[in-house]
Every structure is written in structure tokens, then in C-alpha cells.
Amino acid sequence: MEFIVKKELTEIFSRLGEWVAQSERPVVITHLNPDGDAIGSLLGLYLYLKNSGKKAHGMTPNNFPAFLRWLPSAGEIVRYQGHEKRARQILQEADLLIMVDFNDPKRLGRLCREVTASSVRKAIIDHHPNPALDAGLVAVQEDASSAAELVFSFIGQTGGKKAITPEIAECIYTGIMTDTGCFSFNSSRPESFRTVARLLETGIDKDRIFNKVYNNFSVRRMQLLGYALYRKMKVLTKYHSAYMVLTLDEQKEFGFVTGDSEGFVNYPLAVRGVIFSVLVVEKAGHVKLSFRSKGKFNVNEFARKYFSGGGHVNAAGGESNESLEKTVHLLEKTISISAHELEEAFRQA
Ligand SMILES: [Mn+2]
Structure with a gap:
């Protein structure tokens, strides 16, 4: 089997x-509020370390959504929030x-x-731009589909x-798929599909993984999605944009649990003419925003500039x-400020 990664990355990986x-x-x-790639990458690497005879641990800052809990050894992940003492002990050792x-x-x-x-010693395996964490080894490839694809290469x-x-293949496939x-999107490199082909060669059932992750809504979650699209989606035609806001009261009404609004932000992009979508979720004490775009509109820059966040060109928080x-x-103000970029991106889409 041949593994093609950037030369510098090959050197970092060998170190x-x-x-x-x-x-x-x-x-x-x-990271906090882990998504499919976060948990998939973590578990893939954790299982590899365990299989190599290490006393390895996997750790998240907080809880992760139910649609990822079926993953192999997900139950062994140590959550810092609520288990601080144990987590601290593990980090000390x-x-x-x-x-x-x-x-x-x-x-x-x-x-x-x-x-x-x-x-x-600290190392990073990631695909986000502008590394800002102090680590001895930084394996960052921005054009990789996911961190999971890089974990596979490693x-x-x-x-x-x-x-x-x-x-391990199930975990990595989940990371790439999500x-x-x-x-x-983020998947135009032929190498990503070569990676997927190799994962399938291990005998994993990709349709089962899809069903476990995506066809796994609670009734209330599905109703919340319907409500959000029907009652809360605001389309700003002039700016080729749409946004939805979910208040704490609305979340309570639908029995909201972590991960329930995952993926909601993608739906407005299916509307003809909409190239920028935002999901605004009220939390206790702060507000969380997710950004998605089609084509050239750079939501990483938008999130960095106005909402102390970041991510990728087409997906950010x-x-x-x-x-x-x-x-x-x-x-609304920042969208109107971005009118020119949005118009350009719309024309090219
Ligand atoms: Mn990722």
C-alpha cells in the first residue's frame, strides 16, 4: 500500500x-463540542496506540453527540467536563x-x-489554517479533507x-464522511478517495455508517429541523444569504440535546440563489454561530473577522x-458589509 502525503508531512509523521x-x-x-471528524480522528488514533501496546487515553473537553456514540471504543473517551479529577490525573501521568x-x-x-x-511533548495533526497552538510537531495539511484523513496517513x-x-477504518471513514x-465539499483531492478505497478494503460497511450517523434523528430533533426551516429561516435575497436563529426557549420546547442542530446550517444552501448560510444558536451566557457557503465566499475569513472564530473556506464556526x-x-450588518464579496461569489457559482 502506498501512502501519498506531502513530503514535509512525511518527515513530521516519521518524527x-x-x-x-x-x-x-x-x-x-x-476540541470542544467535538464533531464527527474530531471523534473519528481521536478514536482512530487512540485505537492504533492501544493496539501498539500503549496505555493510551482519548480525551475531549466536553460531551459529544449521540450520533457518534456507536463508534468503536467511544465509551472509553474521558470527558474533562464533569470528570476533571480523573482527566487531570491522566494528563499528569x-x-x-x-x-x-x-x-x-x-x-x-x-x-x-x-x-x-x-x-x-505535544504534537498536532490537523487540517485547519493558521496554527496557533504551541507544539513540538505540527502536522497540518490545509487541503486535506479532514483530520481523520491525516490520521490515516500517519x-x-x-x-x-x-x-x-x-x-480504526470505521472511525476514520466517519471523520472523512462528516x-x-x-x-x-472539501473532497476534490483524488487522494481522499484513495484513502476511502483503502478503508473499504478493510471490510467496513459504509452504508451502515451513513445510517448510524445521519438516519439517527430523534422525533423531536426532526421536528425541530422542520420548525427551524418553516418558521425561522430568514432569506436575505439581496445578499444571497440565509440565517436561522434558535433561542433557548425554542430548544427547551423541543427537548434539545447536544448535537441536535448539527447539520441544520447546510439546509438553506439547498435554496436556489443562496450561497451563504448561518445558524445562530443561543447558549447559556453566549451565542454560537455556524457558517456555510457554496463556492468562493470565504466563511473562515468572515468568522475570524466578525465572530472570533474560524474554520475552512466553506465551513466555519x-x-x-x-x-x-x-x-x-x-x-445582518456584517452580511450587508460583505455584499460585494457575496455578489462576486454568487456570480461565479
Ligand atoms: Mn475536521
Whole structure:
């Protein structure tokens, strides 16, 4: 089996391979509010380390959505929030920290202090631009479909074909599938499909994975989606944009649990003429925003500039500490400021 990665990345991976060989207690860590790529990358790498005889751990800052809990060994992930004492102990005993699917310490939430205070070796495997986390080894490839694809390259390069077990393949496939919206964006590199082909060769059932992740709504969640689209979607035709706002009261009404609004932001992009979509979710004490676009409109820049966030060209997140009302006002204003870029992107779409 051949693994094609950028040359610099091959070198970083071989050094990381040495670090892993020297490590007895590695910990794999991912970001706050983990998505499919975060959990898929974490578990894929965690399982590989465990299979290599390490006393490995996987750690998240907080809980992750129910549609990812079926993944192999998901129950072994240590959640920092609510299990601080145990997490701290694990971090104190660790001799290597590998961060996956993020490269900004802000994305660690309260776990940030523990990670930055640790003096052990740190490495990053990620596909987000502008690394801002202090680490000895930084394996970032921006044009990779997902962090999971890079984890696959690392395992393949270090452990060879046999190291990719069907369990690891399921985790990595989930990461690639979710971060590309089922291969509808971030997935134009032929190498991503070669990776998928190799994952399928391990015998995994990709249709089963799709059903576990996407055809897994609770009745209330499906009704919330219907409500959001019918009652809450605001289309700004002039700006080729649309947004939806979910208040805390509305979330309560629909028995909202973590992950329930996952993917909602993609739906307005299916409307003809809409190239920019925003989902605004009120949280206790702050407001969370998700951004998606079609084509050239850069939501990474938009999120960075106005909502202290970031991500990729077509998918990003951000937040606001203003009230919901003020946040929505700011959103409308920033959309109108971006009229020229939106118009350009619309014309090219
Ligand atoms: Mn990702």
C-alpha cells in the first residue's frame, strides 16, 4: 500500500512515529463540542496506540453527540467536563499529547489550562489554517479533507497496512464522511478517495455508517429541523444569504440535546440563489454561530473577522458574547458589509 502525503508531512509523521515509539502513556485530545471528524480522528488514533501496546487515553473537553456514540471504543473517551479529577490525573501521568482536528488553544475550553501547563511533548495533526497552538510537531495539511484523513496517513506510514483494523477504518471513514458533508465539499483531492478505497478494503460497511450517523434523528430533533426551516429561516435575497436563529426557549420546547442542530446550517444552501448560510444558536451566557457557503465566499475569513472564530473556506464556526438580539443585528450588518464579496461569489457559482 502506498501512502501519498506531502513530503514535509512525511518527515513530521516519521518524527511523530519516533515520539510514539518512545511513549508509554500517550493522550489523544480533540476540541470542544467535538464533531464527527474530531471523534473519528481521536478514536482512530487512540485505537492504533492501544493496539501498539500503549496505555493510551482519548480525551475531549466536553460531551459529544449521540450520533457518534456507536463508534468503536467511544465509551472509553474521558470527558474533562464533569470528570476533571480523573482527566487531570491522566494528563499528569501522560508523556505525550497528540491534538487532533484543531490547532488553536481556545478550542480546548477549560481543558486549555491543563494542556498548556503540561510540559510533555505535544504534537498536532490537523487540517485547519493558521496554527496557533504551541507544539513540538505540527502536522497540518490545509487541503486535506479532514483530520481523520491525516490520521490515516500517519497510521499507514508508521504501522503499515495491517495497522488499519476495521474498527480504526470505521472511525476514520466517519471523520472523512462528516467533514466533507458526505463528499460534497472539501473532497476534490483524488487522494481522499484513495484513502476511502483503502478503508473499504478493510471490510467496513459504509452504508451502515451513513445510517448510524445521519438516519439517527430523534422525533423531536426532526421536528425541530422542520420548525427551524418553516418558521425561522430568514432569506436575505439581496445578499444571497440565509440565517436561522434558535433561542433557548425554542430548544427547551423541543427537548434539545447536544448535537441536535448539527447539520441544520447546510439546509438553506439547498435554496436556489443562496450561497451563504448561518445558524445562530443561543447558549447559556453566549451565542454560537455556524457558517456555510457554496463556492468562493470565504466563511473562515468572515468568522475570524466578525465572530472570533474560524474554520475552512466553506465551513466555519464562531461565537458572540453579546445578547442574542445584538448578535443577530451584528450578523445582518456584517452580511450587508460583505455584499460585494457575496455578489462576486454568487456570480461565479
Ligand atoms: Mn475536521
